[in-house]
Amino acid sequence: MPLPFRRFTGVVLMSFLALLSPAHAEVRQTSVWWLPRNVNMFGHEIDFIFYLILWLTGVTAVAVFSVMIYFLVKYRARPGVPAIHSHGNNTLEVIWTTIPVFIFLALAIYGNEQWTQMRLRTPPADALPVAVVGEQFGWNVRYPGPDGKLAKMVASKVGKDNPFGVDPADPDGMDDFTTYNDIVFPLNRPVRLYLGSKDVIHAFYVPEFRLYQDMVPGRVYDFVWLKAEATGNFQLACNQLCGQGHYKMFGKLAVVEESAYQDWAKSKATAPTASVDKSNPVPVSLVKK
Numbered sequence: 001m002p003l004p005f006r007r008f009t010g011v012v013l014m015s016f017l018a019l020l021s022p023a024h025a026e027v028r029q030t031s032v033w034w035l036p037r038n039v040n041m042f043g044h045e046i047d048f049i050f051y052l053i054l055w056l057t058g059v060t061a062v063a064v065f066s067v068m069i070y071f072l073v074k075y076r077a078r079p080g081v082p083a084i085h086s087h088g089n090n091t092l093e094v095i096w097t098t099i100p101v102f103i104f105l106a107l108a109i110y111g112n113e114q115w116t117q118m119r120l121r122t123p124p125a126d127a128l129p130v131a132v133v134g135e136q137f138g139w140n141v142r143y144p145g146p147d148g149k150l151a152k153m154v155a156s157k158v159g160k161d162n163p164f165g166v167d168p169a170d171p172d173g174m175d176d177f178t179t180y181n182d183i184v185f186p187l188n189r190p191v192r193l194y195l196g197s198k199d200v201i202h203a204f205y206v207p208e209f210r211l212y213q214d215m216v217p218g219r220v221y222d223f224v225w226l227k228a229e230a231t232g233n234f235q236l237a238c239n240q241l242c243g244q245g246h247y248k249m250f251g252k253l254a255v256v257e258e259s260a261y262q263d264w265a266k267s268k269a270t271a272p273t274a275s276v277d278k279s280n281p282v283p284v285s286l287v288k289k
């Protein structure tokens with residue numbers, strides 16, 4: 001075998017082995033070749049539209065290519081038999097233009113309705129508010145304390161030492177706690193996200209939630225919400241090429257039972273701070289003076 005070809009075969013084999021390695025399985029718990037499992041309330045409709053379009057286009061493609069190949073063979077030129085030239089049929093043209101128009105309209109109306117449910121409907125009042133601010137290269141996360149309220153986030157106040165753009169004197173934020181690359185959501189409880197960015201465009205993307213939202217500096221996106229329907233460990237990966245360290249912009253995301261969430265939140269609650277606690281220090285009350 002010539003060397004370049006052997007090298008090529010080696011690269012293909014290595015890539016294949018890399019896909020099979022356990023390291024990859026850690027990154028994506030479920031199917032690598034097909035959709036990951038859905039754990040978000042809104043994901044069912046998204047998957048339904050996905051499969052509907054896949055079947056519609058799949059069946060149409062098979063039907064069109066079958067007829068085309070059949071006609072190519074049937075009406076071909078043979079010795080003594082000229083090829084048949086058709087110049088179209090107006091009735092057929094009208095039929096196969098009208099049917100797709102109605103299919104596209106139905107898909108657009110249905111899709112728009114689902115989008116409205118996901119992004120334009122007010123999140124339920126009992127939703128847990130969680131602020132997530134992307135930065136080069138990690139996720140700042142802010143949770144409400146016992147009062148259940150997050151400090152108000154103002155995009156214009158977002159800065160190097162104030163990734164959430166909050167007023168340190170805001171009483172709602174006094175008991176907030178922050179984490180870095182560490183997210184826990186309670187099971188079966190709506191979560192309302194407040195998404196922002198400290199520097200460049202990042203994107204909040206969790207395939208298992210069928211949820212994607214760009215985070216653009218200067219804006220706070222407060223209309224994204226979800227409800228996790230299964231527990232598990234997932235990965236929050238930035239989905240906008242945001243710089244040299246983009247590849248390592250991972251956040252650990254766990255969905256746990258409500259009681260486990262409460263325990264976790266209690267263990268994280270520390271002294272109020274406007275900035276992010278990246279080191280998770282001992283709560284101030286426990287530090288000997």
Ligand SMILES: [Cu+2]
Nearest residue numbers: 202238242249
């Ligand atoms: Cu990013």
